[in-house]
Amino acid sequence: MEIYKYIADLFRYPTVETLKSIQHVSEVLSKKDVVIASEFESFVTFCADKPLSALEEYYINTFDVRAVCHLDIGYVIFGDDSKRGRFLYHIKEEQEKVGNDCGNDLADFLPNILTLLAKTEDKEFAEELSASILLPALEQMNQKLKNEKNIFSVPMDLLIQLLKMEFGESEYEAIKIGTKEKPDFLNNYITGIDTSLFERKKFKGKT
Template sequence: NYALLAEMFNYPVNDEYKKTIQTAHEYLVNTFTEAALTLQPFAEFVSSTSVRDIQELFLRSFDVQAITTLDIGFVLFGEDYKRGKLLVHLNEEHRKAGNLCETELSDHLPNLLRLLPKVKDAEMQTEIAELLLLPAVEKMVSEFTLDKIDKKDTVYKKHQKVLLDYSQNYRTIFQNSLMALFLVMQRDFNYYGNNKSKEGNENTDPGNPASGTQNSEIKDFSQNIETEMLTEK
């Protein structure tokens, strides 16, 4: 249920966010114990914390002097032109799937998570997961280091006279939500780092002319992404 998991990374506007996190945790309890245990500290934090305080930690994790960003293209490519090319490709995928991005860009994590189950072609779905989402989420998880957090908080204190002391105990709490998501996707796509889960899978049906065209489109999309990522390295 990637649409449900996507809600964890939307800005917590009101108490509905708390209900969403509880629902997501219950879903994982019933479907994937390891991910549920990983998410549990985050779920407990959200249930016992005011929306205002959750909002502050959300912003400090993903927006203002943020630890990381929820924009997958930026995580992978930074401000490089390659992100712009990726956004163009993703805009087309969202359009074809009828997935509304609303006010965020096409590479925003919740938008991509909502897109994933709407992509009808299994190979394209796998490419988006393995070449974009999983590497980016894995990198985002690794950004939650104490050294980086201390540097960000030093800058934050210069602009904000009030800094919640208690929140330091939960400064990395959103890492748990990212880790839980990563575990779910790792299981679903049999993903192990840079090694692809499936060997070159050619699903072209010689009896169906359309299948060759679709397969070609998938290759174009994935090759563009892979080329940019290899160039980045």
């Protein structure tokens, strides 16, 4: 799970440390999966060939000014609905449990979510968060990046592949973005009835 901490840095505002994290991810992937490592090389080359100022501008145009896609997972799932606020409240609780400093960003900011995954020792929580919320959100975000032929689709692809390798067989139900349907556990979770995150789950194919 530690690799998610370094992938998180790839989606933060670029700094010198970002380049170190890119190299670290590349090295880990070369030992883990040669195919995935080769796919990631285009992002490595893109970042290595540009000055930091150019990377900063590209990042801003992707996630801020133009906002090809948003990095706040709750917003991707719920938009401006009040459910997003409840989701954010409970995610913040989980961040505090593991002592994750979210800085000036919200608790559901993708890099903060990934750092949470890297830090948590609750495997059940990590699985449900990933399968039910994170993966469907990332799939939608990645489609927008691909439509724009944006280089950030490369680390997004990587992230999705790693999460599917780890949680692809999960029986937790993925939320359907853009519809009113939602997994049973989310009904309880977003209304604040349950104090623990994702306490209940609904299995695929069961009622």
